Each structure stands twice: as structure tokens, then as C-alpha cells.
Amino acid sequence: DGGITQSPKYLFRKEGQNVTLSCEQNLNHDAMYWYRQDPGQGLRLIYYSQIVNDFQKGDIAEGYSVSREKKESFPLTVTSAQKNPTAFYLCASSRARGMNTEAFFGQGTRLTVV
Amino acid sequence: QQPVQSPQAVILREGEDAVINCSSSKALYSVHWYRQKHGEAPVFLMILLKGGEQKGHDKISASFNEKKQQSSLYLTASQLSYSGTYFCGTEIDSFGNEKLTFGTGTRLTIIP
Numbered sequence: 001d002g003g004i005t006q007s008p009k010y011l012f013r014k015e016g017q018n019v020t021l022s023c024e025q026n027l028n029h030d031a032m033y034w035y036r037q038d039p040g041q042g043l044r045l046i047y048y049s050q051i052v053n054d055f056q057k058g059d060i061a062e063g064y065s066v067s068r069e070k071k072e073s074f075p076l077t078v079t080s081a082q083k084n085p086t087a088f089y090l091c092a093s094s095r096a097r098g099m100n101t102e103a104f105f106g107q108g109t110r111l112t113v114v
Numbered sequence: 115q116q117p118v119q120s121p122q123a124v125i126l127r128e129g130e131d132a133v134i135n136c137s138s139s140k141a142l143y144s145v146h147w148y149r150q151k152h153g154e155a156p157v158f159l160m161i162l163l164k165g166g167e168q169k170g171h172d173k174i175s176a177s178f179n180e181k182k183q184q185s186s187l188y189l190t191a192s193q194l195s196y197s198g199t200y201f202c203g204t205e206i207d208s209f210g211n212e213k214l215t216f217g218t219g220t221r222l223t224i225i226p
Contacts, residue, residue, distance in 0.1 A: 033214060042116065042218035043156070043201060050212055058213065059115060090155065094214070103146065103203070103214055105155035 002027045006091050006106035013085075013113050021076045021109045023091035030096040032074035033103070036060060037088040046089075049074055050096065078111065085113045115140070117204045119217035126192050126224050134187040134220045136202030145178050145185040146203035146214065149196075156201060159187075164207060189222070197224045 004025040013019045025032065031050050035043040045058030049068040063082025068074055074093075078085045088110050092103040117138045126132055136145060144163050148156035160171050162178035162185060170176075173190045189196055199219045205212060 031212070035216070040218065042119075043203075043216035044116070045213060045215055048213050056213065059215070092214075096212075101144065101146075101205070101214075102158045102161060103148075103156075104158070107155050 004091060004093050004104050004106040006089075006109050008109060009107065011109055011111045013111070015113055016080045018080060019078050019085075019111065021078070021089055021091075021111070023074045023076065023106060025072055025074075025093040025104070027093055027104060028071070029093035029104075030071070031094045031101075032068065033092040033094075034058075034064070034066065034074070034076045035090045035092065037090060037108075043090065046076065085111060087111060115206075115215055117202055117215065117217040119200075119202055119220050121220060122218070123221040124223070126222070128194060128224055128226055129191055132189045132192060132222060134189075134200050134202075134222070136185045136187070136204070136217055138183045138204050138206075140183065140204075141207040142178075142180065142183050143205045143207040145176075146205075147176055147185075147187050148201045148203065148216075149198045150201065150219075151198045159200075192222075192224050194224050194226065197222055 007022045033048045034046040047066040049055035065077045091106045094101045094103040147159040150156040164180045176187045178185045201216045203214045203216045
């Protein structure tokens with residue numbers, strides 16, 4: 001079955017450590033997105049990528065980094081520079097604009113930094 | 115740049131109707147609507163492209179007013195399964211800016 005997979009579902013890290021969240025899709029989608037969800041703030045865009053080897057900052061990119069070396073993979077690294085990293089992180093993918101651009105979401109990763 | 119949604123929360127009795135609004139300060143290429151149940155991933159409901167079209171999905175429909183950069187989601191004869199948080203997502207109408215930005219959400223609670 002085609003879909004988008006995030007791992008792990010729950011992640012605990014000590015303050016000051018970098019951590020990488022995985023996102024893989026087998027939908028052959030060009031576009032991939034990372035969102036952060038906090039209570040009452042909706043989904044805020046961290047980074048997005050429309051094509052392999054290219055990505056753009058979203059609205060809250062500070063303290064995060066991404067790579068897009070393969071079409072199916074878009075990992076997100078939460079660095080020690082992110083001041084408040086505890087949150088629910090969602091990855092999504094969609095076809096290129098101009099087509100049916102429905103976004104498919106992964107099940108999310110809940111990151112807790114202690 | 116997040117679109118603005120209203121209301122933030124609404125409580126309805128089963129069978130009542132609801133309207134959720136979404137507005138943007140930028141010209142829009144498309145508006146998406148998603149529903150998220152607690153602890154789950156958002157699920158796609160519908161997409162509307164510029165052109166002022168209206169779409170329907172069972173008892174859930176939506177409109178898109180391109181001139182006002184607004185969209186509304188209509189839920190009629192609400193069912194218990196409609197409970198959740200609804201998000202609108204917007205794509206701004208300019209090349210080189212193809213990103214999907216979501217609003218803060220509207221929490222809908224349906225009670226028997």
C-alpha cells in the first residue's frame with residue numbers, strides 16, 4: 001500500500017542533543033513538507049521541498065534542518081538551537097502543483113525534550 | 115502568513131449545521147480542507163482551486179471566494195463522526211511560492 005511513514009512515533013531526547021525525525025513516502029510525490037503542531041497554534045510550516053536536492057524554509061525554520069537527497073525521503077533534524085523543540089511533528093507529501101495536490105500526512109512523531 | 119480561521123471552537127448538537135471560515139491576506143491559488151481527530155494525522159476533505167468553485171462531499175461542502183480570498187466549509191446535519199479539528203490550508207497564487215500553509219484550526223464538538 002502506498003503511503004507516508006514517519007518514525008519513530010515517540011521520541012525522547014535530552015536537552016542540547018540533535019535529533020533526526022524520519023519521513024518516507026512511496027507515493028512518487030514531488031513535494032514534501034514538515035509541520036510542527038502545538039496546542040492552539042495549528043500546523044506551522046517548518047520546511048518544504050518541491051523537488052529532489054532543493055528545499056525552502058517555511059515560517060518557523062530556525063533551529064531545524066532538512067535534506068532531500070532522494071525523492072522518497074525528507075528527514076528533519078531538530079538541532080540544539082531550537083529553543084522549544086517539544087512538539088508533535090507531521091510530515092506530508094503531495095503531487096506537484098497544477099495536479100491534484102491533496103496532501104497525505106504521516107502519523108506524526110511526538111518529540112519530548114527533557 | 116497563516117490563514118485565519120473562525121470560529122476557534124464550536125459545540126453543536128447532532129443534526130445541527132456549522133460553518134467554518136478561512137481567510138487570507140494574499141491572493142490564493144487553492145484552498146484545502148482537512149479534518150484531524152485527536153492524536154491522528156489530518157485527513158483530506160476537499161480542495162478548491164481559484165475560480166470561485168464550490169465542492170461537495172456528502173453533507174460537507176465548501177466554497178471559495180477568490181476575490182475576497184476566503185473559503186467556507188459547510189457541515190449540514192452534523193453527525194457524531196464530524197467531531198475533530200478542521201484546518202484550512204492555502205497555496206498562494208504566485209510561482210516560486212508553492213507551499214501549503216495551514217490555519218490555526220477550528221475544534222468542532224458534536225454532542226448527542
